[in-house]
Amino acid sequence: MRCLLAVCADSAVVDQSSNRLSLFNVIDSLAIEQFPVIFSRITPVFIIERDDGEAEDLEGSLVISMGGNELFRFPINATFAGRPRLRLVPQVQGLIVPFPGVVRSAFFQGEREIGYWEFPVQRTEPSQQGIVQAQPLPPLNA
Amino acid sequence: MINTTQLNEVELTRIYLVANTPSYLYRHYRVEETVQALAKYDVSQLLSALNETAAENRTLKQVVVSYAILVALTFKNPDEVRRAMNQDLHGLTWAEEILAFGNTRQASNQQFTIEVKPKANVSSPRRGSDVQSVFLDLQAAAQ
Numbered sequence: 001m002r003c004l005l006a007v008c009a010d011s012a013v014v015d016q017s018s019n020r021l022s023l024f025n026v027i028d029s030l031a032i033e034q035f036p037v038i039f040s041r042i043t044p045v046f047i048i049e050r051d052d053g054e055a056e057d058l059e060g061s062l063v064i065s066m067g068g069n070e071l072f073r074f075p076i077n078a079t080f081a082g083r084p085r086l087r088l089v090p091q092v093q094g095l096i097v098p099f100p101g102v103v104r105s106a107f108f109q110g111e112r113e114i115g116y117w118e119f120p121v122q123r124t125e126p127s128q129q130g131i132v133q134a135q136p137l138p139p140l141n142a
Numbered sequence: 143m144i145n146t147t148q149l150n151e152v153e154l155t156r157i158y159l160v161a162n163t164p165s166y167l168y169r170h171y172r173v174e175e176t177v178q179a180l181a182k183y184d185v186s187q188l189l190s191a192l193n194e195t196a197a198e199n200r201t202l203k204q205v206v207v208s209y210a211i212l213v214a215l216t217f218k219n220p221d222e223v224r225r226a227m228n229q230d231l232h233g234l235t236w237a238e239e240i241l242a243f244g245n246t247r248q249a250s251n252q253q254f255t256i257e258v259k260p261k262a263n264v265s266s267p268r269r270g271s272d273v274q275s276v277f278l279d280l281q282a283a284a285q
Binding site: 014019021047049051052053062072074076078079080081082083084085086087088089090091092093094095096 | 163164165166243248249250251252253254255256257258259
């Protein structure tokens with residue numbers, strides 16, 4: 001069993017008629033003004049392929065970590081339903097990232113990590129966009 | 143007209159001879175550069191080349207070239223391949239499975255939502271009536 005693709009996106013959909021997967025806003029880095037921050041929505045995507053004769057059922061875990069510290073772990077039981085590939089598209093809501101660093105989203109089959117995606121979360125200066133700076137008016141008799 | 147002599151026949155034959163499953167053959171042929179180069183041809187050209195390899199009893203070379211073409215077809219639009227496919231696949235035991243690997247319908251999907259719950263319990267602030275009752279309790283205790 002191997003992971004063909006591991007990625008994080010804002011959202012992902014599978015077209016019902018063609019069974020094609022589309023990813024929206026792939027997350028390869030994030031700039032955040034204040035920490036801790038809550039990600040209202042993040043969608044880790046894993047495409048897993050099995051060999052002939054390998055089990056139909058997959059028992060694993062989605063683990064999101066940062067610098068070796070586990071932020072979140074969720075057990076996932078899935079089935080290939082007689083097909084060679086499986087797409088796992090969990091949408092995680094409310095993930096708390098406490099400080100800047102590299103977020104790692106990984107899928108574990110038992111104790112074995114079979115795929116991961118990493119992206120840096122950096123602190124950025126507060127945006128000045130939209131703030132109008134007051135300019136002193138010229139003297140009336142000028 | 144496809145020139146199949148560009149295929150790395152030695153390596154493809156080696157893979158074919160050790161392959162014990164269709165998925166093994168598919169995976170290893172798919173990463174072979176000369177098979178990927180074959181996929182640059184049109185579906186119709188690939189199918190006519192596949193037709194040329196058809197024989198009552200395919201030789202080892204013909205089988206290897208046929209599978210290389212079939213794997214090259216998995217890089218193409220599966221709907222287009224299915225519509226145009228009218229080939230003699232006699233002697234190619236794994237042909238159907240290999241073509242099916244390229245089909246997007248061969249993936250099952252598991253979509254779900256996970257809500258991350260905060261680890262710390264945050265109690266809600268006391269309401270005015272609660273504060274009043276605590277105050278009265280304290281007052282009673284003081285008397």
